[in-house]
Amino acid sequence: AMKIPSKISTLIGVGSSICGGSAIAATAPVIEADDEEVAQSISVIFFFNVAAALIFPVIGGMLGFSSADGSAFGVFAGTAINDTSSVTAAAATWDSIYGLGSATLDTAVTVKLTRTLAIIPITLVLAFIRARSARNTDGTAKVSMRKIFPFFILFFVGASIITTAAVSAGIDAAVFSPLKELSKFFIVLAMAAIGLNTDIVKLVRTGGKPLALGFCCWVGITAVSLAMQHFLG
Secondary structure, three states: OOOOOHHHHHHHHHHHHHHHHHHHHHHHHHHOOOHHHHHHHHHHHHHHHHHHHHHHHHHHHHHOOOOOOOHHHHHHHHHHOOOHHHHHHHHHHHHHHHOOOOHHHHHHHHHHHHHHOOHHHHHHHHHHHHHHHOOOOOOOOOOOHHHHOOOHHHHHHHHHHHHHHHHHOOOOHHHHHHHHHHHHHHHHHHHHHHHHOOOHHHHHHHOHHHHHHHHHHHHHHHHHHHHHHHHHO
16 A cells, blocks of 8 residues: 555564564565665664654553553563564663562563564465465575574573573572673663664655554554453453
8 A cells, every 4th residue: 555665564564563673684585685675674663663662661651551560561562562672671661660670571571582483484474475476496495494583582492491490499590680781781782783773864764655654563563462451351
């Protein structure tokens, strides 16, 4: 309807619905998107990521999320914000405002990384569609699991297993506090690096329709997240 090039609309779609830059990076080689298409899509996604990190804690307060238990806002942030880094920022802000330690952050990151697993079926379906429309000369499709599998999920699971095993063995959880602080520092560093590579003026001038698409995706996913939480209690 908006007459946006199909590759850009696909990348913005997966970036909004799954996992921001990670989903775009995994999907781009599958649909053979070029560097300019990837850059524009990532800029759109992170434009709304920055906005979400700033305003979602405010929206949560306006909607009446409990300040005593961060799980509800954690689920909201984990399902409605595009990228893991911005989910982390919004959830950590909520924890800081209401003194919840890392309760909101733990819930939000777990929900977000579960959502990120959708990269695998989505990229496989896109690869299948692309393979049907353009077969190789030998009749097989060029799909590399190494390119499309979100390996940071394995690192997350591994870290969770190590922490669980250590705490179960009687090691004080406070031992891991320096690593948590280091992880927050790297998240901030990543957000700053993305900002330094994003030209907002150029994005607004050349990417009006992609920005509008990103906004529609953002609002739609936020509404679905709130509706699902309401119906599921």
